[in-house]
Amino acid sequence: MKIRGFPAGAFQTNCYVVGDAAGGDVVIIDPGQDAAPVVRRILADEGLTPVAVLLTHGHLDHTWNAAQLCDEFGIPAYIHPDDRPMLADPAVGIGPALGAMIGDEKFAEPDKVIDLVDGDDIELAGLRFSCDLAPGHTRGSIVFGLEAETDDGPVRVSFAGDVLFAGSIGRTDLPGGSHQQLLDSIDKKLLPLPDDTVVLPGHGPQTTIGRERASNPFLADLPGAGPGSSGPGGTEHDPSAEPSNSKGRHGL
Ligand SMILES: [Zn+2]
Numbered sequence: 001m002k003i004r005g006f007p008a009g010a011f012q013t014n015c016y017v018v019g020d021a022a023g024g025d026v027v028i029i030d031p032g033q034d035a036a037p038v039v040r041r042i043l044a045d046e047g048l049t050p051v052a053v054l055l056t057h058g059h060l061d062h063t064w065n066a067a068q069l070c071d072e073f074g075i076p077a078y079i080h081p082d083d084r085p086m087l088a089d090p091a092v093g094i095g096p097a098l099g100a101m102i103g104d105e106k107f108a109e110p111d112k113v114i115d116l117v118d119g120d121d122i123e124l125a126g127l128r129f130s131c132d133l134a135p136g137h138t139r140g141s142i143v144f145g146l147e148a149e150t151d152d153g154p155v156r157v158s159f160a161g162d163v164l165f166a167g168s169i170g171r172t173d174l175p176g177g178s179h180q181q182l183l184d185s186i187d188k189k190l191l192p193l194p195d196d197t198v199v200l201p202g203h204g205p206q207t208t209i210g211r212e213r214a215s216n217p218f219l220a221d222l223p224g225a226g227p228g229s230s231g232p233g234g235t236e237h238d239p240s241a242e243p244s245n246s247k248g249r250h251g252l
């Protein structure tokens, strides 16, 4: 497995180009604003062939260049049906105020869109991606999981979109957002993963499940989190250390 990641656009949204190390086929995850030129350069430089675009959720900062790349390469976009309407109408996902930043730009679904199903595995580019619905940031947020053999042994990776960040979690003030639902999703879908799972979030640096379990202040009250916890049954924490709801949040 080889993963190339870079932040793109005004929201510095991480785009990932992922493939089996041996093959030339790759999957593009979250090609947001201004991601397309960088993706094209990676593909050309390394002689790679894209086979699909995977979208962690429908927010514009993750989907901006999806239709452009899908239609250019004749490949499908995968997205959960609850977020799919945002592809053609991004304002649905970000509200009227933020919708103003779109200006006159017109958006449309890619020619080929495939609905993601919670719990399904999809095989693409010689890799098997697990798809876990993790609502709370948006209704249709999906966490893509990947387990791959590397020269250093098996590695488990989780593409978390805007569900979980290094030291933070996704914002829940946009349409479809719910703070409690987001915490429940993290508790059920991410915290059960092994500590050494690498988390590649939609914004900011990579982290691991173990690091977030131990030190992410937003997760401190969850049963599977807290200092010294490596599984269900975390320790007490000081409520005065609670972070503000906006601090450390990223993008859309
Ligand atoms: Zn988002």
Ligand SMILES: [Zn+2]
Pocket: 011, 013, 059, 061, 062, 162, 202, 203, 250, 251, 252
């Ligand atoms: Zn985002």
